[in-house]
Amino acid sequence: MVDEAKIQISVSVPKEDVEDTANELQAAGGDPLIAPDAGFDGAHAIDILTILTPTVAATVAAMYAKRQAAKRYVSVKFKGVEVKGVSEGTLLKIIDRMKPPAAP
Amino acid sequence: MSATPQDDAHEALVARFRDNRLSKEAPRSSAEVSAAFDQIAYPLLQRSGVSCRLIELYSASKRCVSTRVDGSDYIVFDHALLNCFERFDALDDPKLPPSLVAAGLHLAIAEASRNAQRVDFYSFYLRRALEVEPLLRRLPGKPDAAFRRYWLAAFVLCHEAAHALPENSETKLNLAQSALLASSSLLDEQIAALSGSLDALLSDSATPPSPRNAPGVEMEQWLAAADDLGLGEDAIYDVLEEVATDSRFLDEIACDSFAVSGLELALESMRKTASEEAVARVAVNALSAAYLGFLHYRLVGYFEDIVSGVDDYLAAEKVNPLKLRLLVEMSLRGNLVVQRMIELARSFGGNGTANALRDAFASLQHEHTSRLFVPGDQLIATTVLDDRFREKLRSMLAEDKINLESLDLDPLDVCAESDLLWQQLND
Secondary structure (H helix, E strand, C coil), X not given: CCCXXXXXXXXXXXXXXXXXXXXXXXXXXXXXXXXXXXXXXXXCCEEEEXXXXXXXXXXXXXXXXXXXXCCCCCEEEECCEECCCCCHHHHHHHHHHHCCCCCC | CCCCHHHHHHHHHHHHHHXXXXXXXCCCCCHHHHHHHHHHHHHHHHHCCCCEEEEEECECCCCCEEEEECCEEEEEEEHHHHHHHHHHHHHCCCCCCHHHHHHHXXXXXXXXXXXXXXXXXHHHHHHHHHHHHHXXXXXCCCCCHHHHHHXXXXXXXXXXXXXXXXXXXXXXXXXXXXXXHHHHXXXXXXXXXXXXXXXXXXXXXXXXXXXXXXXXXXXXXXXXXXXXXXCCHHHHHHHHHHHHCCHHHHHHHHHHHHHHHHHHHHHHHHCCCCCHHHHHHHHHHXXXXXXXXXXXXXXXXXXXXXXXXXXXXXXXXXXCHHHCHHHHHHHXXXXXXXXXXXXXXXXXXXXXXXXHHHHHHHHHHHHHHHHHHHHHHHHHHHCCCCHHHHHHHHHHHHHCCCCCCCCCCHHHHHHHHHHHHHXXXXX
């Protein structure tokens, strides 16, 4: 199992942008893993799995805003569910929620 | 067996794939899937100089894919896909009341809703699926379930194996060329149908699907739907052209063709130890199992199309069949693969075997439509597309104090709760 301290999200972008996006996530320390979601059913999306850290959250939020402004497709998912209103704050909230409860 | 550094890396990779999906800790192991990989997909890929490993999951997304990580190729096989299809098989029984069949489709609609990011429908359908599960678990499976699982897994694994072929390899280039020809030929048939020769194509509607009339039967259904909805022939042609010339769709056709070659290789090897008649019989049953997979996937695709596009359909006050992209694609792919399979059957047992397979396909298609697709369609019409149902669903969610629109992260909360039910259902 993935280390619970390592929260993972996926960033979906079109095929032609996968390499650049993965490089950006790599630079932020997200250890990106390209995981195409196109399979037997012919569905079309390229997911990049990345470890979510505060640094990655900032990178993803900036990337998301930039792509939205440029009207380029982007989607961020947590365990397969799309995160609406992606921002650094939203992503940090995910990190916060996934933290194991503090010992009494 | 002691873990090697490579095994550790493999396990870490599996863990990341599982973590990304709603996946159970341990995939349901299946001897048939491993056997199909070892005996058919792996050797088939090796003939093209490619080596790959198998990653097994059990997740709500039910997606089998191929991927490349650090220069190594992997086929990700999701056991939930076979599980879903086996449930469909069990429901495909004329003795079952339609209400039970509809109840049996709830889990598939729940999973489609999750994939389409409709957590409201997901939450509802999952709860209903949990309620009827005890009843459904008592349904007897098909006596030849293991046989079906093996050949369907072989088909899916070989399809994914084709995605792993290098783009510039001779095999991949040949497959791409054949896919282009097949798609072009299919488009020609559709144009012929639209330009007035439809009557000739459909002159005998009782005739089972054949390389010639299978697309025609689809066209008949499309045109009937188009008439009802006031869609023009131009709109139908545009959609067909868009699909048939889409490079991704062509790649899928190429991979289907490679998958049929995989089955051919496996059947061919049986000739060494079995009689011609026995091999021909296995060929008909094996190819039928693979084709049934297409029909099942078409139903899953229909659910995903509907739930993902429901807001548009409600705004337009109609479901435009031309917008049901997954359904259209799976139907066209099914028609093309039928042609390859019938030719394969002919090579194993002559015209008699080809005719037997054609009859089997016709029967499967008819029964699948009447026993599964129609109840599924009615269920969708009375829930997802029904105003009163959606209103009721909103109040049910409100009672649970879940407001999907108040906070950005609420869908994740709904999913987290529903995901626990999903895990429970699949234990």
